[in-house]
Amino acid sequence: MDKYEVIGTLGEGSFGRVYKAKQVSDSSLVALKVISKRGRSSKELKGFRRECEIQRDLHHPNIIQMLDSFETENEIVVITEFAHKELTAVLGKEGYLSEERVQPIVWDLVSALCYLHSNRVLHRDLKPQNILLDIKNRAKLCDFGFARNMSTGTHVLTSIKGTPLYMAPELIDEQPYDYNADLWSLGCIIYELLMGTPPFCTASILHLIRLIRHEQIQWPTFLSDNCTSFLKGLLQKNPTKRMTWDEILCHPFVKGHVTLSKNTTSMPLTRPLSANTLQLKEQQRKDSIKSKHNKAASSKSNECNEYAPEQKKSSASKNSKTSSQHSNNSTKRSNSQDIKNNNVEEHLQNLSLENKNKGFSSWETNKLDYSEQKKSGERKNLNKNETYKDSKANIDHVKQNCSEKETGEKSKMNKCFIEKLNFIEDNQPIETDEWIVFLQRTIQEVINGEMGTLIQPSQTNIIVSPLRNSNANSKVLTFVARLLSIPFVIKGTTEDTLTQIKKVYLDVKLVPNLVYASKLLLREYREHTPSEASSPGNSPLPSTAESYRGISELCTEDFQALEYMFLLISHLVHLDDHFMMQFCDAVVVLTSYVLMKLMLLLSKRRLRIVLDVMAILTHLLRQCPENGEIIEKILLKESNNPDVKQINFVDLLRHSNSILRERSSYFLLFIGKCLPESTMRVFWSDVLRDTLEALMYDSIETVRNAAEVAVSELKSKDYYIVVK
Template identity: 60%
Template sequence: MDKYEVVGTLGEGSFGRVYKAKQVSNGSFVALKVISKRGRSTKELKGFRRECEIQRDLHHPNIIQMLDSFETENEIVVITEFAPRELTAILSKEGYLSEEKVQQIVWDLISALYYLHSNRVLHRDLKPQNILLDLKSRAKLCDFGFARNMSTGTHVLTSIKGTPLYMAPELIDELPYDYNADLWSLGCITYELLMGTPPFCTSSILHLIRMIKHEQIQWPTFLSPECTSFLKGLLQKNPAKRLAWEQILNHPFVKGHILITKTTGPMPLTAALTASTQEVKEQQRKDSINNKHLKGAVSRTISTDNDHTKQNIKSGKTSNETKKSSGNQNNSKCSNPQESRETHQSLEDKRKSKIISSKEEENLSKCLKERLNFIEDSHPIEPDEWVVFLQRSIQEVMNGEITSLTQPNLTNIIVSPLKNSNSNSKVLCFVAKLLSIAFVIKDISTEQIEQIKKVYLEVKLVPNLIYATKLLLRITKSGHSTSSSNSHSNSSQDNSVKLHSYKTADVLEVEDLQALESIFTLVCYLVHMQDEFLIQFCDAVLILNVFGLINLFLCLVRRKPRITIDVLSILTQTIRRLPENTEIVEKILLNSLSSNNEIDFGDLLRNSNPILRERSCYFILLMGKYFQASTLEKFWSIEIQDTLEALMFDSMQNVRNAAEAAVNELKHKDFYIKSSTSF
């Protein structure tokens, strides 16, 4: 850092800060991007390093040049050339640009894209915010956080990246895509520069998706025929009909103005495919689509099998009897649609009997993780934009437009912030509210509710809600593995380890509590609606290892009693409907994150909220019925017993009934009798 003198701040985001700095040696200006390692997962840091690796090898006049990068104990620092103007700032000031100015910018962007695609690099997040202009008004691409190097044997990608306003239709449809997706984004940018808005623009992300898929683009009439032809060639919804690179280079709107450098990698994406390569690409596309359909079929089969399990339980069959009825199915493979309840129960049973090997536990955990699809997304998001999108979507649902909740691909978009470590509590709160609101609207039919439930199960809503609480409260500390004491500052190898802890109840902010309340209100409703949601809850707690975190939520009674009420209700439902999972509830009660946050059933029973008093009584009743005596005795005291007996005379009838039922269940237990005679 001694080589640079910071002279100002250029920008700030969830990734860190960008500064304008001066090189001490020659006085030239550079941009200095500082990314804090604190609170970052290993995956996030790996993504930042990958971005550096990609940008380090890019050398083109229309791409921001990376000059240096290094790491300190707490930061990753990237130094790039400095470009003084942002395209978005110019667009905000001018509103729109003349065709002549736009044409010059397009020449630069085409030159940059041709270079990237010639070297098999996809940008995947082209938007005005990622375009800078230097002192000569030359456009330069920046921000390669979503960029991807395609190996020579890879012809299509499937992971969805980018910004919705500029996202190609094939990505919206979750279909395999290639470099054509970048060309669509370029068409959207060109349209916006000319018109002042993107071709599809709305404050609702779900409405935007429907527009991209189904609505026609309104073409301006004041443009030259060459410009209109170029725009229409890029903005073809069918990627196969978009302009190919050979057509682009020879198009009259850009011909003769593209800067083509000699640095080209093997098998450039800009070259026409041979017949054999085209066949390979088409096969990869079909395989990707088939895999997607297969996953959907497996998910539906799992749901069917869970229905079968539910029927067996209602008919009195035990878990072992259910397993016997499954015939010769191979239980060891993750792809086999066995009951989720049985899978994690076998893990718990083996742990209990101490016969499980570490390899078995790893395989079983991996099976459930793959099924529940816990994939953390660490890319920056725009919280304010998301809040606007979600508010608009809530209004649409209230007006009876529920398509966003009945189609898995649309619901997946709503759920995506739950998996993003950069989502804030306000975004999570609105996600939970949007996904809850359908259950309180009168005009929604039973058939529509059933479809929504089916979609929520398919997108693993409950596990993702629990995952969101973990990400929201997680505190990550950097440590160092003992495998190596030395590492090169620019090495991609990560010798650091991440030690996770959680925020304590006293430091949670008001917005955190509001988000948790919205999340657990929805989870509580769902697990009481259908056992499959309850099974997914148990799976999530087990695989995410959030026993202590759920314990913390039970201790929020003085800050946000509603959270405690709902979590207590969820755990009560778990014991009542899935008694084979009682051990999971026991672990939650016994895994306190802090001595300052321990469950006090006396406080719960004496609370001023009658619903909490009632639910505490029923929970204690089921503890006495299903818990091991040694576990219950750890929480029992004469004070709790006296309070429970006093509630038999509570002013609220429901509380009196619950207390009486609990006392009748517990009074025959040895520990209850002991405490009664200990005076």
Template identity: 55%
Template sequence: MDKYEVIGLLGEGSFGRVYKATKAGTSSVVALKVITKRGKSLKEIKGLRQECEIQRGLHHPNIIQMLDSFETDNEIVVITEFAHKELTVVLSKEGYLPEERAQRIVWDLVSALYYLHSHRVLHRDLKPQNILLDQKNNAKLCDFGFARNMSTGTHVLTSIKGTPLYMAPELVEEHPYDHNADLWSLGCIIYELLVGTPPFCTTSLLHLIKMIRHDQVQFPSFLSELCISFLKGLLQKDPGKRVAWPDLLKHPFVKGHVLVLDDVPSKPLTRPMSIDTLQAKEQQRKDCLNQRALKNSPQCHKVVSMSTSSFDIENNNSSLDEQLSMLNIDSDIGARSCLQSSANSDSETHVDNGHLHFYENTNPIENDEWVVFLLRTIEEVIAGEMTSLSQKSLASIIISPLSNSNVSSKVLGYIANLLSLPFVVTDTSEGALEQIKNIYFDVKVVPNLVYATKLMFQYKCSTNLSTSSTAFAAIDSETQHFIAELSDDDSEALQHIFLLICHLVHLRSEFLKHFCDAVATLNVYNILRDMLSLSKQRVRLVIDLLAILTHILRTLPDRTDVITKILNTDNSEFNVVHLLKSSNPLLRERTCYFVQNLGKKCSEVLKSEWTESVRDILETLIYDSIEDVRNAAEVTVQDLKKLPFYQ
């Protein structure tokens, strides 16, 4: 850092900060991007280094040039050439550009993209925010955070990147894609330059996806026929019909104005494919589709950028709390009725662990944009519009942040709230609820909620532990230390997550089996045990977790190993006396039922936790001031007196 003198802050985001600086001892102005390593896994840091390596090898007048990069213990620092203007700032001031002026920018962007594709690099996040202008108004591409080098044997990709306003239809459909997806995004940017908005623009992500899939692009009459012809070629929904290299260079709108450098590699993406290559590409596309079908693992989409919102967040939160309070009551009633009911039939299908696949997504996520999107969707659901939750593809998008290690706890909480609403919104038909339950099972809502819980604790631990294989093995043993570091947003998100899980597992045994399988697959026994210590901070969380564990004991006798592994851990004690003495009557009641069923199904585990204090407080609760607590304590003591260690 001694080689550079910082002049001022240019901007900041989830990645870090960008500063305007000069090279020490000179007047040369540069941009200095400082990316923090804190809280990032080794995989994320490796991705950042990959971005540096990709950009280091790019040398084109219309691509921001990397000048230097280095690392400190806590940061990655990238130094690039300085560009004086952002295209988004120009558009915000002027609305749109005259065709002649926009055309010059188009020439620069096509030149940059042709160079990237010639060097087998896909940008994958083309948008106006990633385009800068120098003092001569030459356009330059920047931000290669999602860029990908395609090896010579790779013809299609499947991981979803980018921003939906500029996302190609094949990406929205989660189909395999190639460099032609960048050409669609280029068409969207050019359209916005000329018209003032992207071809498909809405503040609802769900509506946007429908528009990209089904709506036709409307071209204003004030554009020239030549320009419309060029845009139509780029904005073909079918990637096979989209104008491609080298034909794009021959279009009259850009012909003769694209800067093509001589350093073209031997196998550029810009060269027409041979018949053999086309066949190999089609086979890879089919293989990718088959793999996706087997994994059934929705990928994360970034959300449409919405800088302003007319949505009243505070008022909606109040309304949402009122709605969810109904779920609290329903959950209590459901839990109590299940505790008193007989066990489900053993003939029901067990969900095998092998059917659960968890794939951590470490890509950046725009948390503020997700909050706005979720609040709008919550408003729609409260108004009775359930489409977002009753269609598998849309529900998959909503739960996709649950597997993202960069998601904020606030986003997690709103996702859990949104998924809970159908069960408390009035006038929701039984048919609609059944369909939503089926969708929740198909997209594995419960396992994904458990995974989000795991990632939350994993992130807390990774800020202080390295992410080597041995460190990940140590994370579970460190959760008690980090439970104290949970923020209010963290603990609130956990409360919403487990309220929803509790309700779902009492609705269908399949959800309960999903919970058990996820706990086993993800090895979150220690995390769940340590969460039982949060009764002072989040009593509702502990109440719901105890109800889930009691329900396992009551209805899934073949899965009591989950309870055993949660309670038989060495890093902390299960303080049953503390729970029985709680000032919250519902927690006292739930703890009684849990101890009762623990004695029936896992008596050896209860024996290891048994003390005279436990016995004394149970007998005292028979005279509790709350009738439900008295009843729970009485039946518990009656059952436990049959055990040899009770006296």
């Protein structure tokens, strides 16, 4: 670093900072890109080094030249030539450029791209932000973080890279692609330079995908025929119909102005393929598609096999359930009531109707008064708990349910967790304002009954993606959970549509991603992590300890995001047992025991979260008591976090909120039946027993019913009477 003198900062991103500097030896200007190693995984660092390797070998007047690079203990430093302007700054100031000004820029970009493809390098992230202008106004490509050097025998790629506004249709459809994808992006940039916006431009990512797939490009009438012809040749949705490099170089819009380099590989991408090579390319394309389909089919097959035992148990118990109709009806009513008790539909319906009445703009500014909604929810819930009036029926239900589970085949939920859930954290920067605008508009679409965006796994995956992004803030997470909740509460949604949405939510593993997001939101950042770590220093994966921020460090928006996420998890878990199984998988894979325990300890800060988490765990024990070990670990898990204490059931049973008193009674009932007595003795006491029995005389009928069921079932246990 002694060879350079830093003058100022040019920019900053998630990778680090870019500085303007000058060389001490000759005072020439350079750019220093400083990448911090701290908190980076070995995979990320490998990517940065690969970017340096690719750029080091590129020598062309229209590509930013890398001059040097070196590493220190904590940083990777890349020195490149300095460019005086950014193309986006020019566009931002002028809006659009005349054809006469655009044409020389096109010559430069075509020259740079021809050089890259001649050396079998795909840029894969062409956009105005990655184009700089030097002091002579020559355009230069930069940022090769997504670049890929294709080996001689490789003809198609499959990994999706790039920016949606400039992404080729074949990438949108997740099809194999080649250098033609760069040509589409080049066409989008030229179109934007001339028109002020890309050919397809919208704040909604899902709307953008639909436009790229189905809409025709609007061609301007004021351009020359040569310019329009050139654009149409690049912006062909079918990649096989786009101009080839021979056609591009001979096109009158650029002919004679492309700077060609003699430094090319033996098999450049700009050369037409032979018949044998074309055949090989097509075979690679088919193999890629076949491999993708096989993986998808294998995943579905594994899920079907895993769920088969539950289906068999259901079938095997069908006859016995028919012979005991009264008990069966009681069970159905009880399961239905658990969903209603969760208060999901009322809470979300209030949300959607209130905002629908106020107008779309209220989604951004409306701050829900949860205390008022909570009180309203309590009053409504008091009228909806009729199924627990008959304590005897509920005791029968509990006995029947647990008996069936104990005699049935053991669930496979505790096996192969890592194989089923592959969490990959996204550390890319996220534009919060843009995401919120997109989510707001999509919310309005869904409220208006346009559910098409949520019945496609690829599109729903885009909505879910912020849940895996460590840079997504609480507000974005709240909007994601709101959006995904709406189909379950608005009127007019058909059963067929709900079935499709439920399947998509299972396919994209929404529940595990919500658990993942909550852990990302609460995790405690560590400043020093070895570079060879298998996951980022901030990663919530099980390779790291469960370490969370203190409750006092969380802001109102953090709590609100947690409320919405666990509210949605609770509804899905009660909606279908497959969601419950995915929840169990996520808790185990992510070692989220302390996280769940922390959620149960928020009764004085955020009652809504406690109610939903308790509903989830109670339902888990009711449906799959063989997975009680998960609940046991949650209850007994210790942590260095001073906020994580032993759960005080006495305080929960004495809480002023009647719904919490009721749910705590049922939670005690099921942990008492499903967990080892040694575990129960850890927190059981005569005070707890007396408090539970006192609730049999509570002023609220549903609380009395819950306490009566719990006392009736637990009094036969040894720990119930024998208290130290």
